Amino acid sequence: MPGGNLPSEISVALARAGLVAVPLNVRLTASEMIYILDHSETRAVIAASEFHETLHAIRADTRIEPGRYVLIGEASFPGGIGYESLIEQARGTHVFDAVDPGETYALLYTSGATGQPKGVIRSHAGSALMALATAVEMGFSRTDTALIVMPLFHANSLYFASTFVHLGAACIIDDRRSFDPEGLLATLAQEKVTFTSLVPTHYIMVLALPEAVKNRYDVSSVGKLMISLAPARQDTKLAILDYFHNSELYELYGSTEAGWVTLLRPPEQIAKLGSVGREWDGSGAIRLLDEHGREVPGGEVGELFSRTPYVFDGYWKNPEKTAEAFRGGWCSVGDMARRDEDGYIWLVDRKSNMIISGGENIYPSEVEDVLGEHPKVQDVAVIGIPHETWGETVQAVIVLHDGQQASAEEIQHWCKQRLAGFKCPRSVMFIADADMPRTATGKIQHRKLRQRLQ
Known part of the structure; x- marks a missing residue:
């Protein structure tokens, strides 16, 4: 960091x-960071000053021991070591x-x-x-x-x-x-x-x-x-x-x-x-x-x-x-x-319907999993829609349970509490279950949904 x-x-x-270096996407939520730190078996973290607060908030939920937090700038919490202080303590030239x-x-x-x-x-x-x-x-x-x-x-x-x-x-x-x-x-x-x-x-x-x-x-x-x-x-x-x-x-x-x-x-x-x-x-x-x-x-x-x-x-x-x-x-x-006939490669689907917004990779299934946990949501598909500046933005297409009502703002607020900001839907559409394009086995056809909405 x-x-x-x-x-x-x-x-x-x-x-x-x-x-072994484990570069950490600083735009992730606390739970996403904790998962990566634990899964990678990270034993020390180096963090710039603007991330000290985030690191302090999550350190109790990681396996990293006190004294293994190297902080660029002044150490701002107990157990943190200043980066420059650590360098000054080094003993000569290590081979x-x-x-x-x-x-x-x-x-x-x-x-x-x-x-x-x-x-x-x-x-x-x-x-x-x-x-x-x-x-x-x-x-x-x-x-x-x-x-x-x-x-x-x-x-x-x-x-x-x-x-x-x-x-x-x-x-x-x-x-x-x-x-x-x-x-x-x-x-x-x-x-x-x-x-x-x-x-x-x-x-x-x-x-x-x-x-x-x-x-x-x-x-x-x-x-x-x-x-x-x-x-x-x-x-x-x-x-x-x-x-x-x-x-x-x-x-x-x-x-x-x-x-x-x-x-x-x-x-x-x-x-x-x-x-x-x-x-x-x-x-x-x-x-x-x-x-x-x-x-x-x-x-x-x-x-x-x-x-x-x-x-x-x-x-x-x-x-x-x-x-x-x-x-x-x-x-x-x-x-x-x-x-093509000249040997050039043309991508058709990018990483199983991956959305690329402002250079960030967003996988629809990750956002769909979060939306699917909402008690009012029966089914959901997440797709990328063209955007003049960002290339694509995230759109959620949602089928609600019978008798339920929800607003786009309610759905977006749900996501913002559980996902990094760039993964959250910029737009939300509610449709009937019969209008969701599916294969014979019931799988949602994201490509057809994109074609319909673009």
């Missing part, structure tokens, strides 16, 4: 010491044993598609191989300066930060709690940044600034930009290239488990708009399989399996889900896709 430029310092120190490449580097918890979040096991070797692949494919070197905007509990930021640390290049961490579009431009100009990775929402907010504001900053140093985590429209991409006139634009598809899978390169951005590109150079291969494990013909939809040299080592304490993720040496996170 660190802030400032310390995340990179702490991440490198943990890796060098052979300790660490060499870390085996196959050992675990980090546990990265994904949002729970079904049930609780899963801890993705990433090795030191996998991290190094992905850094090498990124540097080779995108032409990075130690002379680059990267700006990491998304928090380091996101795999996207963690993987790019690791690349620049491996190269010995400058890596700037933007620790603002909320995205500041003008602040971004100021940092790009002041630090002569050469690369950053943003989600479409970030770009839209930057481009919406008044021309006088945008013209105030020299962003000519930016030579490469990444856009990912959600689809981007043609007008957005063209506007990005117009404003960042010295930059090339890339788009990637990947996952916490598989790492980078495909890349849409600069010359392909408009010609293959909507595609996520082809395999990264030297990173492996892709297969699209039907439910029987057979390769589907070109143009048809299949489940996307990738085989990369930096694939994850399984889910922590979850052998069943680990087995489900692999077919031989091939890994899948449940995305459905098709391949």
